[in-house]
């Protein structure tokens with residue numbers, strides 16, 4: 001074989017916590033998704049759940065906060081799991097779809113867009129929009145596609161935890177229903193992974209905002225099999241931002257007199273909607289809420305959960321339907337089977353072209369948040385090697 005015919009070989013992946021810290025965590029690219037935390041085989045990455053936090057940090061300090069002893073010895077799991085490290089988007093696209101997205105695909109690559117809602121009235125009403133996500137989880141648990149789901153629960157007590165969202169494990173219908181609905185503060189759902197492993201689960205679903213749904217194809221494409229292979233389903237939530245929890249006290253309570261314990265449901269449809277237990281309804285201009293945007297969202301380029309099997313949102317003219325973007329064969333198989341056995345009611349996405357146009361518009365807008373200093377296009381190209 002001549003030099004010019006030498007096969008292209010992938011550059012060896014040597015990037016560890018040191019690079020993750022300098023390129024993602026301290027630059028503001030980190031969304032707090034917690035992918036690195038659950039992937040660390042040495043359990044040396046902690047996670048700050050506190051208000052204003054939602055960031056990973058190194059638990060062993062002998063090399064300083066910015067380096068890792070295991071990384072120095074060759075461990076690279078954290079960067080392999082990070083969906084904001086270097087060329088994450090193209091890598092995930094290629095892994096899932098066999099190609100990178102085109103510029104005219106602002107919402108990512110997909111197969112179908114439809115509108116859906118749970119046919120079970122209780123699930124439908126408990127869900128945020130059409131109750132699709134809850135219906136899928138219940139159906140997938142019942143039909144052996146998954147045996148656990150990483151989802152989010154919300155505090156209901158009077159002791160300050162009302163509306164505090166936190167990650168949790170759903171193993172059955174009751175658990176799924178308990179987590180239904182949307183909270184617009186952050187919940188790092190992947191953090192329930194260890195609990196899932198402790199429960200003996202082997203086929204796990206992840207429910208998460210766009211930032212979280214990119215974790216799975218990124219870690220699978222970068223060969224974090226021990227964690228990645230446990231995931232069997234990836235359900236994404238469309239997302240333009242999440243808010244700091246301080247918004248409850250500093251805006252809703254101070255300006256509008258809304259104690260968080262009185263809130264029954266929230267939604268965002270052009271305005272921040274709040275329903276209270278006494279039947280009252282409030283609308284708060286989103287511009288007023290901007291000051292409480294969570295820091296981790298500022299550079300997030302993904303509105304449409306572009307790497308989920310099924311992405312779900314609530315935009316459009318039909319309030320009680322879920323805008324459903326089916327991206328993979330698995331996603332299509334599940335939706336088709338649910339429609340066929342009557343678990344779901346569907347209608348064409350074309351019934352609400354405005355919703356689809358709005359999704360593309362919001363996706364394009366979010367993409368502008370990806371900063372110029374970040375890696376732009378594939379860097380981990382094959383490099384020629386000599387034999």
Ligand SMILES: Cc1cc2nc3c(=O)[nH]c(=O)nc-3n(C[C@H](O)[C@H](O)[C@H](O)COP(=O)(O)OP(=O)(O)OC[C@H]3O[C@@H](n4cnc5c(N)ncnc54)[C@H](O)[C@@H]3O)c2cc1C
Nearest residue numbers: 127128129130131132133134152179181182183313314315
């Ligand atoms: C922070 C956030 C921002 C969003 N922004 C938009 C948006 O801008 N435009 C849009 O169209 N849609 C947005 N969505 C998605 C939308 O609110 C619904 O989640 C989606 O339409 C699915 O509705 P459903 O009735 O099918 O889901 P449901 O059946 O109600 O299930 C919702 C699932 O989401 C989980 N969940 C709820 N809150 C959180 C949270 N804070 N963190 C992680 N998981 C959570 C629940 O545990 C549950 O599993 C957002 C969701 C969240 C959580």
Ligand code: SF4
Nearest residue numbers: 030031033034036082
């Ligand atoms: S974006 Fe996610 S995986 Fe990357 S450093 Fe932040 S928390 Fe870790």
Ligand code: SF4
Nearest residue numbers: 211239240241297300
């Ligand atoms: S905008 Fe939504 S998807 Fe993006 S980092 Fe914030 S919470 Fe995650």
